[in-house]
Amino acid sequence: MHVSHGKRLNGARKVLGTALAVTALLGAAISAAGPAAADGKAAPKAPAAPAADCSAAYKIEQTLDGGTTWRMCWHYNTYSGLILDKVSYQPKGEAKPIPVLTSARLAQVHVPYDDGEAEFDDVTGTDFGMALQKLKTSECPGGTIKTVKVPDRGDVSGLCVTTRARGHAYRLNNDGSTGGSGKVYTGQGRDLLVYTVNKASWYEYITEWRFSSDGTISSNVGATGSLSPFDFDGGDDRGWPIGKGDQAKAESHSHNVFWRMNFGLDGSPKAKVEQYDSKVTPPTGGGSPTTKTTRTPVTKELAGDRKDMRWWRVVSTAGKNKDGHPRSYEIVPGASQKHAGRPFTKRDVFFTQYKKCEQYASNNPSCGNGVPTSVDKWVDGQTLNHPITWVNIGFHHIARDEDQQPMPVHWQGFSMAPRDVTAMSPLTPGDLAGQNGRPPNVG
């Protein structure tokens, strides 16, 4: 086990009390009362929402602009904290919710300090899940704060469900000169936001999930709270002076955040993974550059690296849109500073064949003795037909004076964008519903 708990957890004990810290150290990732056991009673039947069969307290449902409805269940675990289950998407015009994700969650926050003396797995190695923060009403503007049953801590009002404007969803000046109506079509988008704040010693992590009216899902982790007070001893090449002069150099470190997604597109765990690469060839002499895109089916487990013009998608084997195209979700990583320090941080994405005990990207507690504990080792050539998608987004944090106090939130994350989930944009105004595919000749 490479994780050195040392100074960080000493601090955590002080904050949270010995009992909590010890429970976390023993690795008791107890699922909080889940949907079925929420109150000991049978869950009421969900009305007309087959994709989210959980009791009301564990159900999230939100209709957004354009008539898009997102539905999901949630539960809570003392490692990852918030876990989303049975996420479905129902844009206007779809008779039934389209199942997208069977489950989605944070799978690690790995924090190595630059001097090599401290390295933390904040999700599995601190009190992350236990230290769910009670949210003030003002932290969940326009929304509802749900109560979370945290093992050994009781009820915490810590899950915010709200909506937020995201600006322009689309705009089209359907110019009369090109045969259009001369009308301007435009819409402002809204997102469903679901988030919690978990404390990991001095840091506080905001885990945010965002579901857009256009079918996009994003997750971002925002780090705030305080810099570690025990790490003000960074040298010139490993820290940054914080405070007067250069007496105290806050030690630089990375936050390598991992997510784990179990897709369930169209209700099936079976899916295909594809990698796309585009190669640009500059013109020889006159003419213009050309670009060729190739599709590589990912038939076996993969540890993947990002590259310009490379992307991946998870493709449904169970459903097609009304154009006859298989539904898929594309993985869209955000800005990342990949950390080369560990085999599991060296790669940007992993696609592994589903195995129940493989839950955390590193320091995985649930596979038992002798089984490798990190995601890189699970990529061992198995055929991929029930892929689990892992995304790693890194941030090298060189502190700055502004990080005190509290530290402004720094965000890192990724998106999953719908690709051919619907035959047209789910937000297409009724007037334009006929404009699918090659336009008719215009005079």
Ligand SMILES: [Cu+2]
């Ligand atoms: Cu940091």
